[in-house]
Amino acid sequence: MIDILPINTQKTDTSRLESVDFDHIEFGKVFSDHMFAVDFVDGEWQEPHIVPYGDIVVSPANSALHYGQAIFEGMKAYHQADGGVALFRPLDNWARLNVSAQRMCMPEIPEDLFMQGLKELIRLDAQWVPAKPGSSLYIRPFMFATDGFIGVRPSFSYRFIIFTCPVNKYYTKPLRVRFEQTYVRSAEGGAGYAKAAGNYGGAMYPSKLAQDQGYHNLIWTDASEHRYVEESGTMNIVFVLDGKVVTPALSTSILDGITRRSVLALARDMGLTVEERKVSSVEIMEALAAGKLEEAFGVGTAATIATIATIGYEGQDYDLPVAPATAFSHRVRAALDAIRAGEGADIHDWMVRV
Numbered sequence: 001m002i003d004i005l006p007i008n009t010q011k012t013d014t015s016r017l018e019s020v021d022f023d024h025i026e027f028g029k030v031f032s033d034h035m036f037a038v039d040f041v042d043g044e045w046q047e048p049h050i051v052p053y054g055d056i057v058v059s060p061a062n063s064a065l066h067y068g069q070a071i072f073e074g075m076k077a078y079h080q081a082d083g084g085v086a087l088f089r090p091l092d093n094w095a096r097l098n099v100s101a102q103r104m105c106m107p108e109i110p111e112d113l114f115m116q117g118l119k120e121l122i123r124l125d126a127q128w129v130p131a132k133p134g135s136s137l138y139i140r141p142f143m144f145a146t147d148g149f150i151g152v153r154p155s156f157s158y159r160f161i162i163f164t165c166p167v168n169k170y171y172t173k174p175l176r177v178r179f180e181q182t183y184v185r186s187a188e189g190g191a192g193y194a195k196a197a198g199n200y201g202g203a204m205y206p207s208k209l210a211q212d213q214g215y216h217n218l219i220w221t222d223a224s225e226h227r228y229v230e231e232s233g234t235m236n237i238v239f240v241l242d243g244k245v246v247t248p249a250l251s252t253s254i255l256d257g258i259t260r261r262s263v264l265a266l267a268r269d270m271g272l273t274v275e276e277r278k279v280s281s282v283e284i285m286e287a288l289a290a291g292k293l294e295e296a297f298g299v300g301t302a303a304t305i306a307t308i309a310t311i312g313y314e315g316q317d318y319d320l321p322v323a324p325a326t327a328f329s330h331r332v333r334a335a336l337d338a339i340r341a342g343e344g345a346d347i348h349d350w351m352v353r354v
């Protein structure tokens, strides 16, 4: 077990902070000065380090590159109204990383190692947390196999890294999406509930076909019947149907999103009825025709709430009604934004100070 000592830290002597134009940052292209790294060797996590952000060396026979033992998380730190920095639900990300690790035969990471590494890294690069409303520091923890061995079996060695990227408000024009009825992202019994690298590689081709047809994203449906809604792109999906908040129930083919969880909790706080159940594409299209589909939106860390304006179904596009200012999606976005900025009452204790 690792004692809670300060993490061995090698600070950069050439900070890139001054060269960054915080008003014009493209998502995922600007990286903060430092990263946290720790290796797993001989059945144990070794001494962790914080080092300048930079390239890493791996064997050409690295088994993550060949067989995909690679998992990740996505989370954010927010500048607080009082000048501090806080993380949104980091323990949920830690727990989910370990769920993914178990599915991929990778070692779990202890809570104290994850949290200490995360907090010390964010404290060191605190000036990289943008203060402008709507902006945040995107955090990417990830783990991959490091054995240089070309046989198909779980690696014996792994590396866990955390790096961060300042990001601006994620602009989404209302989305055009369509039901996917040929390809699948994941099947029951597969690894869709894990944030495992291969799930995303496999989704790129069907997503590209949809983009070539003018859609931003797909609505994935179940693998056996292409009937029940799963997710939209890399977001969970939520509908407001006849006054109720409805979302597909979790399964082994759906990613258990932390934004989804938060949106459902806030809906319950607002006294709304929440249903986590099977939702078919037919039910959605019938509700839309009957004027009972009030709202549809994607939910995830990057965009928070991404409004869906148009749904493609069997070759035809259907427009959703424009949600009024009092709509649930607007209220829940505002409530989440306030909690994250340290301006709204955090009754669920979601925020963790660094």
Ligand SMILES: *Cc1c(COP(=O)(O)O)cnc(C)c1O
Binding pocket: 074, 195, 231, 233, 234, 235, 236, 255, 256, 257, 258, 259, 260, 299, 300, 301, 302
């Ligand atoms: C990460 C992810 C989500 C959203 O999860 P959050 O924890 O809310 O960011 C949804 N679906 C997929 C497939 C994802 O990878």
